[in-house]
Amino acid sequence: MTEQRFDPSQADGRWQRAWDEARCFEADSDSNRPKSYVLEMFPYPSGRIHIGHVRNYTMGDVLARYKRMTGHEVLHPMGWDAFGMPAENAAMEQGVHPAGWTYQNIATMKAQLKRLGFALDWSREIATCDPSYYGHEQALFLDMYEAGLVYRRQSAVNWDPVDQTVLANEQVVDGRGWRSGALVEKRQLNQWFLKITQFAQDLLGGLGTLEDWPEKVRLMQENWIGKSEGLQFRFDLTNGDTLDVYTTRPDTIFGASFVAVAPDHPLAEAVAQVNCDAAKFIEKCRAGGTTAAELETAEKLGFDTGIGAVHPFDPDKRLPVYIANFVLMDYGTGAIMAVPGHDQRDFEFATKYGLPIVRVVAASAEQADAPLTEAEAGDGVLVHSAILDGMTVPEAKRAVIAAAESQGWGEGKTVWRLRDWGVSRQRYWGTPIPFIHCGECGVVPVPKEQLPVTLPEDVDFSIPGNPLVRHPTWKHVDCPKCGGAAERETDTLDTFVNSSWYFLRFASQPADRPFDRDEVAKWLPVDQYIGGIEHAILHLLYARFWTRALKHIGKIDVAEPFRSLFTQGMVTHETYERKNPENGQPVYFGPGEIERSAEGAVLKADGDPVTIGRVIKMSKSKKNVVDPDDMVERYGADAVRWFMLSDSPPERDLPWSESGIEGCGRFVQRLWRLFSQYDDAATGEDRALQRKQHQTIAAAAEDIEALAFNKAVARVYEFTSAVEKAPPSATRSESIATLMLLASPMMPHLSEEAWHNAGFDGLVSEAEWPPVDPALLIEDEVTIAVQVKGKLRDTLTVAKGLPQVEVEALALASEKVQRALDGAEVRKVIVVPDRLVNIVA
């Protein structure tokens, strides 16, 4: 006899232990079933699992469990993206060691994930902060160095002069250090780079093969790589020098009214040597923000160097050369020809400094003198452009490039927006870069047999700066080449490096090398990768680059790491706030502190109302967070999982609500009551229910494979209602068993318990997805909409496949149709078979 209510507090743990004991989620690479590699982006161990993680991993889990039920050998691993700044911040703020803090968090979060019943292969767990992981990363980095994919050069960092520390962009607030409040300076340091640009064309071309990636992500990457074809050419300057500029619009060369260089361009620096106003201007630019967003939103500012540039088509024409804050040194040559008529940035600059704005492209020759109120980037024909007049934009581009090449002052050139990847971080909690600096031999790689270069444990975070630099002994080593005194590299690798190959390490974990080539060949590519849209560009591009780099140096034979990608939305929640009467700043309250009703919300503490604010991404600062553990404790893992899948399409944001999770808890119990009605002694057929059953199996499978979990959930609801209403029969019992199977990827604990109680053998987690009888999918009647002039007037229920003429006759015979027609003459009748009739009068 089964209990009245399903009790997750004891059932969840029992089945989780049963899965562990059966080791049913460990991937067997010797299996001859078709493989399926399901991977969710691994989490940063920040402390506790966030509800957003729960959503991400629930989606992957449903797919992994479904794939296992449909006969696949599934690899569904989990690990920890364990290096990063928060551990160092915790060390500084709480006096804990980054390693201790990180491993403690991992233990906590692992227990939380276990409580949710995810079908993960924990035998392959990795933490990137473990030397057994990052040691192999160091080896791969050295391999890339040997292959010429790693180099060093000067590059700017944000320097906090008070804390004597390099700051990340997010640590710079309004141009000041977040801790010290000091004005941040740009400082040049020698840093390590990976040559991602060597693969620019391949990374771009590869996007075309990624059919199962969202179009938007491919577009974003394409724009990020930013291939552009244009003209690089040389201006002769009035001071006797020359200046190389790059333009994607050589056709507009007659519209150029000035030339601009980046503040850190050599020409700008040369001018600053002799002109202190220029030096001050450059100083001002350096004090500003470093990010592209800040540069481009800042007011356009320039400094006239007094130098003139000779127009290549008109030796008498001189263009003033400016230093301008909106020109980027990293793109092209760091210098541009500015065409205000056809580039909005140039337009704003020209307006501000009173420079000429000339139209050189118009819709037609007659429009040559149409006034410009903003820059026009559209197509048209060339005007006011001497020899180019009348040409189209593409013709003029070709003509100018041809002229430059034949006259020897420039050449057509492909330029990429993509820049090489700076991987140096002046921080402790990361992978040590395995190099040694020797006064005699220069930069020397650490010999492979000396890997891993591990982090020293005795470090002091009470003072700012990189502890590796000031550690008493760690960096002092003998040069591997000459044996003389030398120093270790104290920079560590960007944490994006850790996440650029972890999916390979999951496939196999040999101790003596990063991965096994055959195992990688067996499991890769990842069949379904799931993560947040915020990783659309950087992480995914870096992982694609590492895959190419490792293939290039002969380590693997994988073209693309992720065959199919899915980007899920965020979990959001209402905010509850009051205005602080003293400063007008909002004071936030957590969901646990308030009492929510249909009328509004009141604070439990004082019973007075609070304002219900916008529904936004959960964040600690807004206190609109819920803790997954609390929810699992109150409603059980299955209700939480069900909520994560319900309602919102997975690619969109999911608003968490208390009433929503309560509804899910109720549905778990409702299913439980239905499951307990399973009776293998029942007899009799129920054709309609049988039809519904098979339609539901097919539709749910289709929905899960399309990751449309919200639709699969709706199918289960619908089918549940149908089974509940059906009178007892063998079909009904069969339907109940089917429902256990359909629900099992989403609500595995409930399903295991019910499966067991119904007397079935084995675990439902190892059962097969129920087969579909195609004959039962077809309906024999259809409902046809009848429209008059596009408006619905009636519906008809007819046999499926009824000939068009008969449908038309039935529609015209309808009383409602005749009334709507009101005697008007029928001009045309459109019949869509089995769907609709539209009568046009």
Next chain:
RNA sequence: GCGGGUGUGGCGGAAUGGUAGACGCCGGGGACUUAAAAUCCCCUGAGCUUUGCUCGUGCCGGUUCGAGUCCGGCCACCCGCACCA
């Protein structure tokens, strides 16, 4: 600023160019109960002159027999912008 996305009832959403609002939440009514919880049933886009009609998918316009869906232009919000992960 640039690149990418999203917008449908009170709320989350469904809908191969073909019946807009499936399914769920909230709310309302009823049954059961001494009562409550739990459960079950019914109703639930707006308006109107209610056998039915009109309006309605962010806003403005277009294509079509027919537009939530396609095209053009706007608006709002979200994501990314290279040292957050």
